[in-house]
Amino acid sequence: MYCIVDIETTGNGIKGNKITEISIFKFDGEQIVDEFTSLVNPECEIPSFITGLTGIDNDLVRHAPTLAEIAPSIIAILRDSVFVAHSVNFDYNVIKNQFQEIGHSFVHKKLCTVRLSRSVFPGYQSYSLGKLCSSLNIPLVDRHRARGDAHATVLLFQKILATPESDSVLKRFLNARSQEATLPPALSKLQYDKLPMTPGIYLFKNAKNEIIYAGKAKNIKKRVLGHFYDKSEKEVQMCRETQHIEYELAGNELVALLMESATIKKHFPVYNRAQKKRVTQYGIFQYEDRNGVIHLAFNKAAAIPKPLITFYSITDCREYLEAICSEFNLCPKYCHLQEHVEHCNHFRVAHCKGICRGNETVDSYNMRVKESLKIMLLNRDNYFIKEKGRTMDEDAIVVVQAGAYYGYGFIPKEISLGAMEDIMAYVQPQKETVETKRLVTSYAFKNQEKLILTENYTYNGSNDRSLFS
Known part of the structure; x- marks a missing residue:
């Protein structure tokens, strides 16, 4: 048994989206056996551009039932059925999120008529519901209303079931291991299957062949699949726009990171945000106190005229100083790994020779500090x-x-x-x-x-x- 579903919403992504209308047709593979259609009070304002698209405004839903009030009817009609929709992950996840908000679980097998159509009706330029209905002579009445779109999807699904290969296609799509229901509706499974399980970068491209996201991975195929399982609003929207995936092998994570960074700086993909953030740099510097002891210290690089070496996280900066202290038996107090202490007692660096306790001469200590400076300056070499x-x-x-x-x-x-x-x-x-x-x-x-x-x-x-x- 199948339930063909369509919803209209307030258009605020996935988690912020509220249902304004829902239509469900129960279909036994040959005919419609039940129907549930209702306007839904979203308990929030409907944006004007959504009203312009669907015709559903605040007045129309003002006295409609809330989702909580009609949830038992939805649960009843969906029971023991496969959830079918055009671009199924959108409808399914909006309903699932709203059901969770009102205390109901929502778990069903699902089928996407976009992906099914791509499989049994190959070669069309567009697989939007409107274009498919036009190409396949399916009547579409009351477009962008839940009942009209849901009924057209029933007729589309009927045509899919009538194809010779429908049994094998549905069996493959309903197989939990096939990942068909997880993939973006516009992405060919063949493209996904060709992805390697090795380090490199991957590029998500839209219908215009524009790069909309660049990522890196130790295992490209596994990481790409992770995007499709992620139900955050940004990820769902990005995956809905993804029609092609390209990749380039790197061999290792470092080169993959460098490739990713170069690609982002060249193309500025719309869904890449991480490298647009301002990065704070930290630097190590030296100075001599009144007693002639050479100190090593660190601060934000902007506050240091000529840093000896620069880092991009304070953790890396401190770890480097700890390594220098251990390698050259320097004092954590005079390397400013411990502040406001009379004598050092660092739990990771325990090889100070006693400069902080008066057990070592300043000249002897400074000699080792100068040796450590050579190592820092060596980082500027080839x-x-x-x-x-x-x-x-x-x-x-x-x-x-x-x-x-x-x-x-x-x-x-x-x-x-x-x-x-x-x-x-x-x-x-x-x-x-x-x-x-x-x-x-x-x-x-x-x-x-x-x-x-x-x-x-x-x-x-x-x-x-x-x-x-």
């Missing part, structure tokens, strides 16, 4: 990062010149490169931005064993000499 390539036959490289991100590339393992000039032949130059600098700086600090100096260094595909070894 190096590259070796990472996993897209295939077993190559390595990925990310190049840094004079402390600035230069670009990335892929080098065949069998090629022996003897100079930086040879490496550069495989590198795609990129613009350094605040985001890419943050990505490379953070990665370099956390993965120092993968940083390889280019001076006096011969790349042979296997050397792993670290920048800090």
Whole structure:
């Protein structure tokens, strides 16, 4: 048994959307056996542009029942039926969210007549209800009212069931493992099936072939599916607009992040927001106190004239200082990892030689501080990062010149490169931005064993000499 459903709403996304009219036809595969249609009081104002589209205004629903009042009738007619709608995820999720608000669960198998039509009636330019009805000679009366659209969808569903392949198509779509009901209505399942389960970037494109979202993933296919399961308003709207998905392999997460950032800065997709936020930078600096002790400290980079090294989160900044303290036996108090203490007692850095207790001379302590400064300044040198390539036959490289991100590339393992000039032949130059600098700086600090100096260094595909070894 099937229930073909259509709703009209106040048009405020998914979670903020309120139903103004609902129509349900119970269909046994051959004929309509029951019907429920009702206006619904949304208990909020209906925007004028919605009234212009549907003809439903505040006066029309003022004395209509609320959803809570008609919920028992909806539950009764939907019982033991498959929920069918045109662009099913929209109608289904609006009803589900409103049912949850009034204390009812809402779980049904579902079918999308957009996706079913794409499968059994291939080749049409548009699969909107109006265009399909026109192409298939289906009468559509009272467009953009729930009963008119629902009845037209019944007739469309009837034509779908009449096709020779309908049994196998419905069986596949109702199979929980098929993911057909989860995919956006305009997206071909073949496109989704071709997505790889490896690191890279993916691009959601609309009907005009415009990039509306760029993302990165360790597993492209799994991450893309995650978007389709996400029922937030932004995700649902984005998925409804998605008609094509393209991807590019990266081999590893770092290169995928850099690819994603470059794509966002080039195309400014409408649904990418994260990299539009302002990023606060933090810097490490040095100063000498009245006793001649050299301090290392950190602050917002904007407040430091010439930071020794810059980070894009205060956590990374503190972790770097902790590593420096441990490596050179420096004092957490004089590195400002502990404030307002007479003597240091840091729980992670316990190798201070006693400068804070008068057990070490200032000259001896300052000598180690100066050695640590050399390491910080070394970060401004030329190096590259070796990472996993897209295939077993190559390595990925990310190049840094004079402390600035230069670009990335892929080098065949069998090629022996003897100079930086040879490496550069495989590198795609990129613009350094605040985001890419943050990505490379953070990665370099956390993965120092993968940083390889280019001076006096011969790349042979296997050397792993670290920048800090």
